[in-house]
Amino acid sequence: MSSARERVFANLHAAMQRGGFKVPETGTPLPLTLSRQERIDRLKTLMENMHTEVYVVKADDWLNVLKELLRQRSLNGLVYGPGTPLAAALEPSWENDLPPLIPYNEEIEQFKDRLFAIDAGITTTRGGIAETGALILWPDAREPRLLSLVPAVHIALLQADTIYNTFAEAMNSERWQEGMPTNALLISGPSKTADIELVLTFGVHGPKELIVLIVD
Amino acid sequence: MTEQALVDFRANFAKALNDKQLRRNLTKAMDSLRLKRKAVFADKEALERLRSVGNAIRRRSLSKLPELLEKLEKKCTENGIQVHWAETKAEANQVFLDIIRRHQASRVIKGKSMVSEETHLNHFLEEQGVEVLETDLGEYIIQLDHETPSHIIVPAIHKNRDQIAHLFHEKIPDTPYTEVIEELNAIARKTLRQKFFAGEIGVSGVNFAVAETGTLCLVENEGNGRMCTTVPPVHIAIMGLEKVVEKLEDVPPLLRLLTGSATGQMITTYFNMITSPRKPGEKDGPREVHLVILDNGRSNILADPELRQTLQCIRCGACLNHCPVYTRLGGHAYGYVYPGPIGSILTPQLEGLQNAGTMAFASTLCGACAEVCPVKIPLTDILRLLRNKSYDTQDSPTAVEGHGYKKNVSEDLAWKGWTAMNTHPAFNTLSTRMLGLIGVHLPRVGPLKGWTSVRTAPKFAKKSLHQLAKERGLSDE
Numbered sequence: 263m264s265s266a267r268e269r270v271f272a273n274l275h276a277a278m279q280r281g282g283f284k285v286p287e288t289g290t291p292l293p294l295t296l297s298r299q300e301r302i303d304r305l306k307t308l309m310e311n312m313h314t315e316v317y318v319v320k321a322d323d324w325l326n327v328l329k330e331l332l333r334q335r336s337l338n339g340l341v342y343g344p345g346t347p348l349a350a351a352l353e354p355s356w357e358n359d360l361p362p363l364i365p366y367n368e369e370i371e372q373f374k375d376r377l378f379a380i381d382a383g384i385t386t387t388r389g390g391i392a393e394t395g396a397l398i399l400w401p402d403a404r405e406p407r408l409l410s411l412v413p414a415v416h417i418a419l420l421q422a423d424t425i426y427n428t429f430a431e432a433m434n435s436e437r438w439q440e441g442m443p444t445n446a447l448l449i450s451g452p453s454k455t456a457d458i459e460l461v462l463t464f465g466v467h468g469p470k471e472l473i474v475l476i477v478d
Numbered sequence: 479m480t481e482q483a484l485v486d487f488r489a490n491f492a493k494a495l496n497d498k499q500l501r502r503n504l505t506k507a508m509d510s511l512r513l514k515r516k517a518v519f520a521d522k523e524a525l526e527r528l529r530s531v532g533n534a535i536r537r538r539s540l541s542k543l544p545e546l547l548e549k550l551e552k553k554c555t556e557n558g559i560q561v562h563w564a565e566t567k568a569e570a571n572q573v574f575l576d577i578i579r580r581h582q583a584s585r586v587i588k589g590k591s592m593v594s595e596e597t598h599l600n601h602f603l604e605e606q607g608v609e610v611l612e613t614d615l616g617e618y619i620i621q622l623d624h625e626t627p628s629h630i631i632v633p634a635i636h637k638n639r640d641q642i643a644h645l646f647h648e649k650i651p652d653t654p655y656t657e658v659i660e661e662l663n664a665i666a667r668k669t670l671r672q673k674f675f676a677g678e679i680g681v682s683g684v685n686f687a688v689a690e691t692g693t694l695c696l697v698e699n700e701g702n703g704r705m706c707t708t709v710p711p712v713h714i715a716i717m718g719l720e721k722v723v724e725k726l727e728d729v730p731p732l733l734r735l736l737t738g739s740a741t742g743q744m745i746t747t748y749f750n751m752i753t754s755p756r757k758p759g760e761k762d763g764p765r766e767v768h769l770v771i772l773d774n775g776r777s778n779i780l781a782d783p784e785l786r787q788t789l790q791c792i793r794c795g796a797c798l799n800h801c802p803v804y805t806r807l808g809g810h811a812y813g814y815v816y817p818g819p820i821g822s823i824l825t826p827q828l829e830g831l832q833n834a835g836t837m838a839f840a841s842t843l844c845g846a847c848a849e850v851c852p853v854k855i856p857l858t859d860i861l862r863l864l865r866n867k868s869y870d871t872q873d874s875p876t877a878v879e880g881h882g883y884k885k886n887v888s889e890d891l892a893w894k895g896w897t898a899m900n901t902h903p904a905f906n907t908l909s910t911r912m913l914g915l916i917g918v919h920l921p922r923v924g925p926l927k928g929w930t931s932v933r934t935a936p937k938f939a940k941k942s943l944h945q946l947a948k949e950r951g952l953s954d955e
């Protein structure tokens with residue numbers, strides 16, 4: 263008996279023989295070209311509409327804003343990925359009245375118990391998308407995937423210069439097709455559902471809060 | 479071959495139409511989904527341009543389907559994703575079971591996947607003693623009540639908060655009764671967190687699979703999909719073989735169309751692109767990723783130039799939300815996994831016309847579905863084509879299974895009579911005169927009873943238009 267693969271392809275090739283495929287030109291969607299400020303504003307507005315807290319902060323001030331935000335909440339810890347420029351900024355300046363800084367420095371098999379018990383996580387981002395309002399994340403060995411998913415509060419740092427007009431622009435100008443990471447993510451807000459009577463509620467399985475600091 | 483007894487559409491439809499609660503729940507929800515879609519696609523010109531792009535991308539993908547699937551397999555394999563092929567539902571389910579057994583696992587957590595509904599994966603695995611837990615809130619709700627999805631995007635839309643409140647209170651241990659939606663969500667979050675933590679195998683569907691890079695794309699709002707594809711050590715994704723697209727740049731337009739058409743969102747909370755299992759040095763993500771590619775009749779659908787447009791579908795559910803039949807019946811009455819207009823064109827082709835052909839008749843052909851379809855599938859044309867094929871006994875290489883099942887002598891005779899009546903003037907005059915005289919009594923008996931039992935029977939004029947015109951001295955021209 264032939265394998266499932268062989269049978270499927272035999273069927274497919276037989277179907278192709280029938281021909282009659284008409285393929286129109288693909289064309290392009292209406293373009294979107296915004297100024298730098300417009301991109302920041304649009305991303306901010308759209309993400310705020312989706313219940314994200316967005317702050318536009320100066321490069322020398324973001325750490326203070328972050329600390330202030332953390333002090334306003336009672337959090338049992340802030341988990342982060344060691345080895346990034348973000349980590350290099352956080353580690354030396356951490357203060358005692360802040361929630362303890364916890365490095366994600368083991369594999370999930372060992373770290374799972376702790377990770378599922380920490381209130382907040384912080385990550386960098388690779389960029390943003392103005393058109394739809396979203397962050398781009400490429401988690402990696404230093405900043406694991408679950409940092410932005412398991413803790414109830416996700417804080418993300420976004421460089422204003424990396425906000426693209428559209429998703430297409432982001433992937434084309436960075437040539438994503440030449441090498442995709444293990445996992446690439448777009449995130450547009452805290453997790454949400456409308457599965458009961460279409461009533462929108464935030465904070466289902468992922469973070470209940472998303473806080474974005476746009477460093478301008 | 480069908481796995482279920484023939485669906486009794488008449489009984490199902492009557493039951494659904496008389497269920498006042500269901501009608502209320504559905505009307506409210508569908509009205510809201512339509513308005514949201516309209517708001518997000520307010521710019522008509524932009525939408526039409528986007529739909530043309532979406533249509534072209536999907537047609538291009540289908541025109542190279544075998545080549546793209548080979549490329550996808552090659553790329554995925556290079557990336558470390560293990561690819562499995564399944565011609566039938568049973569083969570697909572067996573692939574899951576083999577992987578689960580190899581890992582001696584018994585706890586499966588699952589993100590939403592309509593293809594896995596198509597293969598009845600949960601039922602199959604549960605019979606083998608494997609615990610399968612749906613984690614999408616809507617899917618979780620219906621699983622608790624041993625139901626199937628009634629909508630391909632919002633699976634529990636037939637239920638309202640009172641019904642869900644009772645369900646949670648009865649089925650989840652130590653759960654107080656509450657009708658507050660936020661509290662119901664919180665209960666689900668708490669219960670499922672433990673399951674994410676302990677899950678051994680994560681299962682997901684696939685919204686788009688990119689051949690160019692071997693990337694699996696998943697669209698979701700809740701985060702349960704990311705949980706299922708990141709926390710457990712093994713991830714198994716399942717897709718219908720039509721889900722492949724050629725290039726990464728094909729993804730953004732389809733994503734816009736999908737989220738906008740489905741729920742009126744610019745973008746979902748998460749767009750999750752998976753290209754490999756955990757690499758050395760990475761601290762989380764599954765160590766194994768498997769991709770199951772299912773045919774289950776799709777390659778046959780590809781053969782017919784008209785019918786193959788069915789495979790362009792990106793499962794957005796807009797055609798359901800805009801369908802006057804679906805919005806009154808809900809999904810369960812259709813009796814098969816895929817309801818509404820897309821279900822009515824897809825199911826008869828997957829299950830055979832002799833089994834599911836009636837679905838092609840569960841439409842008024844109003845055309846709303848084709849008007850909103852983001853990839854421009856001419857749903858009404860396909861419905862009509864399937865209806866024709868139900869009577870077409872001729873065999874051809876692209877014939878749909880069960881074609882000609884409806885052909886019968888009395889209907890043939892009726893249509894022959896109709897033809898005769900309308901082509902021979904003498905017959906025509908006689909029959910219209912007869913109708914004027916006895917027409918009032920006609921529909922109460924015989925096959926027309928079904929129509930008049932719920933509607934006011936038309937009153938036939940005493941004189942036909944033909945007669946009236948003649949009396950006024952109008953000529954025949």
Ligand code: SF4
Pocket residue numbers: 739790791792793794795796797798819820847850851852853854855857
């Ligand atoms: S047929 Fe079109 S409208 Fe219906 S689910 Fe598929 S893509 Fe959406």
